[in-house]
Amino acid sequence: MSSGERNQIDSQFSSAERDAVYKCIATRRDVRSQFLPDAIPDEILARILRAAHQAPSVGFMQPWDFLVIRDMAVKHKIKVAFEAANSQATEIFADDRQRLYRTLKLEGIVEAPLGICVTCDRNRTGPVGLGRTHQPDMDVYSSVCAIQNLWLAARAENIGVGWVSIIRTDDLRAALGIPAEIDVIAYLCLGYVSDFLAQPELEATGWLPRLPLDELVWFDQWRGRAGSEGLLRYLKQTGRHSESE
Amino acid sequence: MSSGERNQIDSQFSSAERDAVYKCIATRRDVRSQFLPDAIPDEILARILRAAHQAPSVGFMQPWDFLVIRDMAVKHKIKVAFEAANSQATEIFADDRQRLYRTLKLEGIVEAPLGICVTCDRNRTGPVGLGRTHQPDMDVYSSVCAIQNLWLAARAENIGVGWVSIIRTDDLRAALGIPAEIDVIAYLCLGYVSDFLAQPELEATGWLPRLPLDELVWFDQWRGRAGSEGLLRYLKQTGRHSESE
Numbered sequence: 001m002s003s004g005e006r007n008q009i010d011s012q013f014s015s016a017e018r019d020a021v022y023k024c025i026a027t028r029r030d031v032r033s034q035f036l037p038d039a040i041p042d043e044i045l046a047r048i049l050r051a052a053h054q055a056p057s058v059g060f061m062q063p064w065d066f067l068v069i070r071d072m073a074v075k076h077k078i079k080v081a082f083e084a085a086n087s088q089a090t091e092i093f094a095d096d097r098q099r100l101y102r103t104l105k106l107e108g109i110v111e112a113p114l115g116i117c118v119t120c121d122r123n124r125t126g127p128v129g130l131g132r133t134h135q136p137d138m139d140v141y142s143s144v145c146a147i148q149n150l151w152l153a154a155r156a157e158n159i160g161v162g163w164v165s166i167i168r169t170d171d172l173r174a175a176l177g178i179p180a181e182i183d184v185i186a187y188l189c190l191g192y193v194s195d196f197l198a199q200p201e202l203e204a205t206g207w208l209p210r211l212p213l214d215e216l217v218w219f220d221q222w223r224g225r226a227g228s229e230g231l232l233r234y235l236k237q238t239g240r241h242s243e244s245e
Numbered sequence: 246m247s248s249g250e251r252n253q254i255d256s257q258f259s260s261a262e263r264d265a266v267y268k269c270i271a272t273r274r275d276v277r278s279q280f281l282p283d284a285i286p287d288e289i290l291a292r293i294l295r296a297a298h299q300a301p302s303v304g305f306m307q308p309w310d311f312l313v314i315r316d317m318a319v320k321h322k323i324k325v326a327f328e329a330a331n332s333q334a335t336e337i338f339a340d341d342r343q344r345l346y347r348t349l350k351l352e353g354i355v356e357a358p359l360g361i362c363v364t365c366d367r368n369r370t371g372p373v374g375l376g377r378t379h380q381p382d383m384d385v386y387s388s389v390c391a392i393q394n395l396w397l398a399a400r401a402e403n404i405g406v407g408w409v410s411i412i413r414t415d416d417l418r419a420a421l422g423i424p425a426e427i428d429v430i431a432y433l434c435l436g437y438v439s440d441f442l443a444q445p446e447l448e449a450t451g452w453l454p455r456l457p458l459d460e461l462v463w464f465d466q467w468r469g470r471a472g473s474e475g476l477l478r479y480l481k482q483t484g485r486h487s488e489s490e
Contacts, residue, residue: 007449008440011272013401017265020258021401024266025296025394027256046479051270053458056396058410060447062456068476071465089378101375125453130346131410133334138410140382141389141430148393149270151301156258156266165303165376165383177467185386195253202305204252208370211307213298220316222422231313234291 024156027196031160034193035111044157045114048190051153052118055146058138059130063122064146064185067176069115074175078187079109081171082164089166100207107164112189117176118147120183143185150188160193212236269401272441276405279438280356289402290359293435296398297363300391303383304375308367309391309430312421314360319420323432324354326416327409334411345452352409357434362421363392365428388430395433405438457481 013021049066057063069075086106093101109115120143132138151161169184178184203210214235219228258266294311302308314320331351338346354360365388377383396406414429423429448455459480464473 007443011268011441012403013265013269016261017268018401020262020265021269021397022292022296023256023262024258025299025398028299028301030301042475043479045476046482047267049462049480050458051267053456053461054270054273055393056273056275056408060445060453060455062453062461065461065463065467067463067465067467067469068473069465070472074465085379089375092373092378104375106376128337130334130338130349130447130452131351133337133411134330134413135410137385141392144386144389145393145396147386148300148390149397151390152266152394152397153270156263158257163301165380166378168379176465177469179467182467196256198252200305202375207375208305208307210305211298213295216298216307216310217294218310218312220312220314220319220421222310222312222424222427224312224422227315228313230287231290234288235294237291 024152028151028155029160029196029200031162031189031193031196032108032201033105034160034195035108035189035191036194037111037113038192039113040159040190040192044159048150048153048157048159052146052150055142055149057142057145058132059125061125061129061139061142063120063124063139064143065119065121065182067117067119069117069176070113072110075110075115077175078115078167078172081175082107082109082167084171085166085168100205104201104205104207106166108162108189108191109164112162112191114190116150116188116190117172117178117184118143118186118188119178120185122183123181140183140185147186147188154190158192159190160196162189163187164189269397273396273400274405274441274445276407276434276438276441277353277446278350279405279440280353280434280436281439282356282358283437284358285404285435285437289404293395293398293402293404297391297395300387300394302387302390303377304370306370306374306384306387308365308369308384309388310364310366310427312362312364314362314421315358317355320355320360322420323360323412323417326420327352327354327412329416330411330413345450349446349450349452351411353407353434353436354409357407357436359435361395361433361435362417362423362429363388363431363433364423365430367428368426385428385430392431392433399435403437404435405441407434408432409434
């Protein structure tokens with residue numbers, strides 16, 4: 001429906017459509033090791049970027065830009081920046097944790113056919129904006145919502161995404177020519193994959209366990225439990241099992 | 246598949262499943278005015294919270310908690326805090342903008358049957374963590390990803406969500422008894438709706454226009470265009486129309 005005489009949508013979701021959304025959410029993974037070199041067609045990349053652009057944004061400011069990286073020389077600069085940061089990060093963990101950390105593959109910068117850097121232009125609509133008067137970081141949160149939309153859209157296209165956070169944002173800024181007034185929010189790796197892991201890799205390797213959901217939900221007050229028996233029963237039914245199907 | 250001998254998922258997405266995900270992303274709205282009083286069944290709320298809990302989190306730290314608010318006395322405290330912040334916010338806009346701002350309904354705190362406050366426990370896994378050594382806000386971004394999962398899951402359940410950001414987080418903290426060491430990320434209103442708007446309300450009312458997506462996508466460098474003709478053609482095909490179907 002184009003924006004016509006009536007600003008409404010009648011589209012209810014069927015149970016099949018609902019289940020597809022839940023499947024997407026449950027089987028999304030942070031991909032580091034399973035990238036294939038196959039190119040992502042422009043038409044599919046356009047759909048994924050459009051999904052990102054449909055994210056909620058505070059005051060409708062749409063503060064994001066998307067830099068698509070295909071140039072191997074640029075990817076190599078980013079890989080070097082990751083390696084510098086990761087060698088510092090490794091030293092923070094001691095003994096067994098450090099040994100486990102060293103075995104983890106934490107990025108696929110060079111193997112993934114595409115990188116996407118997502119930014120936030122905090123002055124896109126001027127110094128103040130609707131919804132940012134009391135929570136100034138809402139614009140950054142909007143860019144993060146765009147990233148999560150992008151991630152889920154990619155999963156629905158059978159494309160994996162990995163978020164590389166072990167990197168100095170100033171190094172990303174330098175490698176990509178991003179001006180000082182633009183915040184760098186994320187560097188993402190995208191590509192088709194050999195397979196999606198059933199569990200998050202950090203859960204499967206024993207880095208950290210999945211937390212039981214019923215221990216993270218409260219009622220009316222922090223740590224409140226009154227009147228919550230019904231919901232807690234549902235949360236417990238599946239909360240202590242693997243999230244994956 | 247439970248976490249068995251093989252940490253892999255074979256689940257490809259069909260085009261029907263993919264289209265359901267895109268429908269969810271395209272028709273999600275920030276709801277303020279269309280809430281119905283109908284209660285959300287516990288089983289459905291549990292599914293929505295589980296989807297939030299399946300968000301990506303840096304170093305698998307799962308830093309979020311979810312406070313479900315049903316108590317009208319608590320909602321009234323939050324409404325009072327919104328009104329105090331909103332009357333300050335109104336003064337920031339001048340003349341025609343202020344007149345338009347005053348006509349906007351920006352929250353459904355009391356009308357929505359449920360509130361959900363989403364937090365971030367920045368020390369959940371200790372003072373440092375995998376993936377936060379160089380980008381310390383990754384934990385907050387994880388909570389925001391959980392919010393976007395929650396929002397999309399709710400839409401797939403035909404439930405509307407509105408994010409109330411015109412409120413001091415300290416007022417939310419006081420109303421909900423949240424300790425100082427826990428970051429308050431969002432207060433969300435949830436409920437069934439009379440209808441979902443075809444366009445974002447701030448677009449329909451002329452607060453701000455939808456930006457053309459092809460003006461937000463760059464290649465290999467900030468504002469780079471080389472080699473992007475194919476993708477830009479796809480981005481332009483739908484980029485200047487309403488996002489809604």
